[in-house]
Amino acid sequence: MRPYNFSAGPAVLPEPVLAQAAAEMLDWHGSGMGVMEMSHRGREFISICAQAEADLRDLLAVPAHFRILFMQGGGLGENAIVPLNLSRGGKVDVVVSGAWSEKSAAEARRYADVAVAASNAADGHTSLPAPASWQLRSGASYVHLCSNETIHGVEYQQLPDLAALGCDAPLVIDCSSHILSRPIDWQRVGLAFAGAQKNIGPAGLTLVVVRDELLGQALPICPSAFNYQTVADNGSMFNTPPTYAIYIAGLVFQWLKAQGGVAAMEARNIAKADLLYGYLDASGFYSNRVAGAGRSRMNVPFFLHDDRLNEAFLAGAEQRGLLQLKGHKTVGGMRASIYNAMPMEGVQALVAYLKDFAQRHG
Ligand SMILES: *Cc1c(COP(=O)(O)O)cnc(C)c1O
Numbered sequence: 001m002r003p004y005n006f007s008a009g010p011a012v013l014p015e016p017v018l019a020q021a022a023a024e025m026l027d028w029h030g031s032g033m034g035v036m037e038m039s040h041r042g043r044e045f046i047s048i049c050a051q052a053e054a055d056l057r058d059l060l061a062v063p064a065h066f067r068i069l070f071m072q073g074g075g076l077g078e079n080a081i082v083p084l085n086l087s088r089g090g091k092v093d094v095v096v097s098g099a100w101s102e103k104s105a106a107e108a109r110r111y112a113d114v115a116v117a118a119s120n121a122a123d124g125h126t127s128l129p130a131p132a133s134w135q136l137r138s139g140a141s142y143v144h145l146c147s148n149e150t151i152h153g154v155e156y157q158q159l160p161d162l163a164a165l166g167c168d169a170p171l172v173i174d175c176s177s178h179i180l181s182r183p184i185d186w187q188r189v190g191l192a193f194a195g196a197q198k199n200i201g202p203a204g205l206t207l208v209v210v211r212d213e214l215l216g217q218a219l220p221i222c223p224s225a226f227n228y229q230t231v232a233d234n235g236s237m238f239n240t241p242p243t244y245a246i247y248i249a250g251l252v253f254q255w256l257k258a259q260g261g262v263a264a265m266e267a268r269n270i271a272k273a274d275l276l277y278g279y280l281d282a283s284g285f286y287s288n289r290v291a292g293a294g295r296s297r298m299n300v301p302f303f304l305h306d307d308r309l310n311e312a313f314l315a316g317a318e319q320r321g322l323l324q325l326k327g328h329k330t331v332g333g334m335r336a337s338i339y340n341a342m343p344m345e346g347v348q349a350l351v352a353y354l355k356d357f358a359q360r361h362g
Contacts, residue, residue, distance in 0.1 A: 001321075002015065002321075003321035003322065003323050004321060004322050004323065004342065004345075004346035004349055004350065005323045005324055005342075006322065006323065006324050006325050006335070006336045006337050006338070006342070006346075006350070007323070007324035007337060008150055008151075008177070008198070008299060008324075008328070008335060008337040009150070009176075009177065009195075009197045009198040009203075009337070010197040010198075010202065010203050011197065011198055011199070011337055011339050011341070012339060012341045012342055013201065013248070013252065013341050014252060014255045014340075014341045016255060017248065017251040017252055017255050020251055021247075021248060021251060028044065029044070031044050035048065035243060035244055035247040036243065036244045038243065040237055040240050040241060040243050041237070045243055045247075048243075048246065048247050048250055049070070049235075049236070049237075049241070049243075049246055049250075051250055052070075052246055052247075052249055052250030052253055053068050053070075053236075055250065055253035055254060055257060056068060056207070056249075056253055058257070059180060059253060059256055059257065059261055059262050060179075060180065060183070060184055060209075060262065061183065061184075061186070062186065062209055063186050065211060065212050065213075066186065066209050066210060066211055066212070067209070067210050067211075067212060067215070067228075067232045068207070068208075068209050068236075069207070069208040069209075069210065069228060069231045069232060069236050070205060070206075070207065070236040070241050070242070070246055071205075071206045071207075071208055071226070071231060071236070071241075072204060072205070072206060072241070072242055073206055073226065074195045074197075074203070074206055075100065075174055075176045075193070075194070075195040075206070076103065076107070077206060077226075078174070078193040078195075078206060078208070079103060079104045079107035079108065080107050080108075080110070080111070080226075081222075081226045081228075082108070082142075082144070082172055082191065082193065083107070083108040083110075083111040083112045084111055084218055084219050084221070084222040084223075084226060084227075085214075085217065085218045085219075085222060085226075085227065085228045086141055086142050086170070086172065086190075086191065086214060086217065087108065087111055087112035087141045087142070087219070088141050088217055088219070089111065089112060089219060090112060090113060090139065090140070090141045091112065091113045091114075091115065091137050091139055091140040091141060092108050092112040092113065092114045092115075092140060092141055092142060092143075092144060093114075093115050093116075093117040093134075093135075093136050093137055093140045093142075093143045093144070093169070094108065094114055094115070094116055094117060094143075094144040094145075095116075095117050095118050095119075095129055095134060095143070095144065095145045095146075096116050096118065096119035096120065096121060096129075097119075097120055097125065097128060097129060097145070097146055097149050097152075097154055097156075098120070098125040098146060098149025098150075098151055098152035098154055099125070099149065099151040099152060099328075099330060100146045100149055100150060100151065100174060100176075101144065101145065101146040101149065101174070102121075104144050104146065104174060105144070108144065111219065112141065115135070115137060117129075117134040117135050117136055117137075117143065118130075118133055118134045118135065120154075124152075124289070125149065125152040125154060126152065126154070126289045126290045126291060126294075127154070127290070127291040127294055128154055128155075128156060128291070128293065128294035131160035131161075131165060132165070134160075134165065136162070136165060136166075136167040136169070138167075140167070140169040141169065142169050142170045142171070142172045142190060142191070143162060143167065143169050143170070143171050143172065144172045144173075144174070145159075145160070145171060145172070145173050145174070146173070146174040147159065147173045147174065147175045147178065148175060148176075148177045148178035148296055148298055148299070149177075149296070149299075150176065150177040150198065150296075150298075150299050150337075151299075151301075151328045151330065151331060151335075152290070152301065152331065153288070153290050153295065153296040153299045153300055153301040153335070154290055154294040154295070154296055155178060155294065155295065155296035155297060155298065156294075157293065157294075158185075159171065159173065159184070159185050159188040159189065160188065161188055162188065169190075170189075170190020170191065170211065170214060171188055171189050171190055171191075172190060172191045172192075172193075173189060173191075173192045173193075174193060174194070175192050175193070175194050176193070176194040176195045176198050176199075177194075177198040177199060177296075177298055177299060177337075177339075178198075178199065178296070178297070178298045179192070179194040179198075179199055179200065179207070180199055180200065180256060180262055180265065180340060181199060181262075181265060181266065181269050181297060181298055181339070181340055182262065182265075182266045182269070182297075183262055183263065183266065189209075189211075190210070190211050190214055191208065191209065191210040191211065191214060192207075192208070192209045192210075193206060193207065193208045193209075194206070194207045196245060196249055198298075198337075198339060199298070199339045199340055199341075200249050200252055201245055201248040201249035201251075201252050202242075202244070202245040202248050202249075203245070204242040204245045205241075205242045205245035205246060205249055207249075208228065208231075210228055210232075214228070215228050215229040215232055216229045224238065225238060225239045252341075256340065265340050268340075268344065269297045269298070269338070269340070270297065271344060272297070272338050272342065272344055272347045273295070273296075273297040273300070273338065275344075275347050275348070275351060276300055276336065276338065276347055276350065276351060277295060277300065279351045279354060279355070280300075280302050280354075283354065283355075283358055284362075285304065285305060285354075285358035285361075285362050286302050286303065286304060286305070286354060286358070287302060287303050287305065288300060288301065288302045288303075289301075289303070297338075298337060298338060298339055299335060299336075299337050299338075300335065300336045300337070300338065301327055301328075301331055301333060301334065301335045302327075302333060302334050302335070302336070303327075303332070303333035303334070304333065304334070306361075307332070307333070309361055310333070310334075312361075313325075313334070313357055314326055314334075316353070316357060317353060320349070320353050321349075322349060322350055322353055325350075336350060
């Protein structure tokens with residue numbers, strides 16, 4: 001059995017996907033070529049890419065008036081690419097709920113007039129700024145929200161309804177670390193982006209799902225390869241897309257469908273998160289500092305009450321086949337990322353170890 005890998009990203013992938021990719025490495029479907037060796041313009045890869053896009057649209061129920069783009073540059077790349085495409089050089093309101101949205105605000109400042117609509121910096125990014133408290137400016141080009149903060153472990157359980165807040169700007173969400181873990185309410189979204197390496201597949205692929213009406217407004221300085229209109233017009237093949245990463249993502253999408261789709265994954269993710277938070281709260285030995293309603297189902301930062309035990313905790317975890325539990329350096333402590341590909345058995349094994357360690361050191 002492989003160890004359980006709790007990395008925040010790049011992160012665990014479904015084992016059947018890795019096995020299938022290995023089996024197809026030298027010869028994809030009798031073509032005589034591995035996927036990495038194929039022209040992106042050949043019929044084989046075009047079919048792989050079209051299937052991946054159709055499966056993603058199906059899984060997330062993406063409406064027809066949204067385009068799906070396969071891009072590169074990662075989440076941090078999108079922090080520049082979004083304002084280059086959507087800001088029109090005007091106002092951008094950013095909700096700061098953790099480290100990633102803080103970076104988004106800083107990068108957008110290079111291209112737009114950015115204001116922080118709300119921030120949870122004062123409580124160390126452990127609560128969610130409630131939408132009713134956001135200071136939204138009229139005439140903003142868009143509002144940026146990180147719907148799941150991977151480092152601080154805070155997640156919006158519901159996307160805000162900007163129209164109900166009297167704001168007619170489109171909502172942009174960075175959903176890198178919880179895409180496909182739950183449904184997305186597209187009525188509330190103008191654009192969603194996600195780096196693939198958390199919950200989808202290999203690093204190097206970035207997904208962008210964008211409303212048709214938001215295309216075609218890029219600033220003149222926007223690089224052509226990052227202009228959403230250009231990418232959309234060329235079916236994500238204006239330049240060479242990350243072909244192998246798209247292929248693996250496509251296998252993950254098929255795996256998700258076989259598991260029952262996003263609703264089934266969400267139910268499993270709720271069960272996994274409940275088990276882990278439930279034990280942490282009851283333990284008296286560990287703690288998670290995020291206010292209840294804002295707790296992420298995907299990324300669970302936690303602390304030992306005595307941080308002198310951290311090294312022993314990590315070494316013991318590794319011996320039991322529980323890998324990459326060390327917390328982000330800016331937060332400290334531990335972090336368990338329990339993405340779609342982490343089975344319930346992995347969380348059970350983690351909780352068993354947490355109990356055992358607490359008993360021995362409590
Ligand atoms: C990991 C992550 C990013 C950064 O992604 P890169 O691919 O390293 O640029 C951005 N936003 C969120 C929410 C993330 O989890």
